[in-house]
Amino acid sequence: MAINIRLARGGSKKRPYYKIVVADARSPRDGRFIEKIGNYNPLLAKDNEQRVQLDADRAKHWLSVGAQPTDRVARFLDQAGVLERSARNNPNKGKPGEKATERAEERATKAAEAAEAEAAAKAAPATGSNEETEQVAAAEIEDATSAS
Incomplete structure (x- = not known):
């Protein structure tokens, strides 16, 4: 029993x-x-x-x-003090599950891509800003002359 x-x-x-x-x-x-x-x-x-x-x-x-x-x-x-209880050890208890780790990895990759795009956007206008502004100004002049 x-x-x-x-x-x-x-x-x-x-x-x-x-x-x-x-x-x-x-x-x-x-x-x-x-x-x-x-x-x-x-x-x-x-x-x-x-x-x-x-x-x-x-x-x-x-x-x-x-x-x-x-x-x-x-x-x-x-x-x-009647019984000596052994301490339990479960190192995997605090770890997130599979889905949570996948979501965290997706967020990390998206954040890295956004940071790269932002860095590229900051770097691009600094190198070719004069050419771009000249092209925009020329396009505005053409639009103004064709409208009149």
């Missing part, structure tokens, strides 16, 4: 309150349990000692029998 140490939710809507229970893994979350070994009130401040109440002796007993704590309960047991 697989035994878990887990949270069973109680309380009303948007006012959660949890019992820390030892239960058969096949039983429902809020259903039948073997023993209640503590409670957890997430509405209290984190430094409040009433936030997590745990019977450490019973927790040690159930762990020695082979009960498996859930992640959240393992944190509580580690805080109480």
Whole structure:
């Protein structure tokens, strides 16, 4: 029989309150349990000692029998000094997904193209500005003479 140490939710809507229970893994979350070994009130401040109440002796007993704590309960047991929880390391968690990296690359290429075009636009008038202004002036004169 697989035994878990887990949270069973109680309380009303948007006012959660949890019992820390030892239960058969096949039983429902809020259903039948073997023993209640503590409670957890997430509405209290984190430094409040009433936030997590745990019977450490019973927790040690159930762990020695082979009960498996859930992640959240393992944190509580580690805080109480009952169970040493190893730190998790997931270096890929903070990395963006494939679509986000594609969008970032597109933005980078567009920005580089815009910068090149802007640099080319600034450089072009400086080199041939006299010729262009002369051509524009000649075109304006022709338009004025043909209109009259």
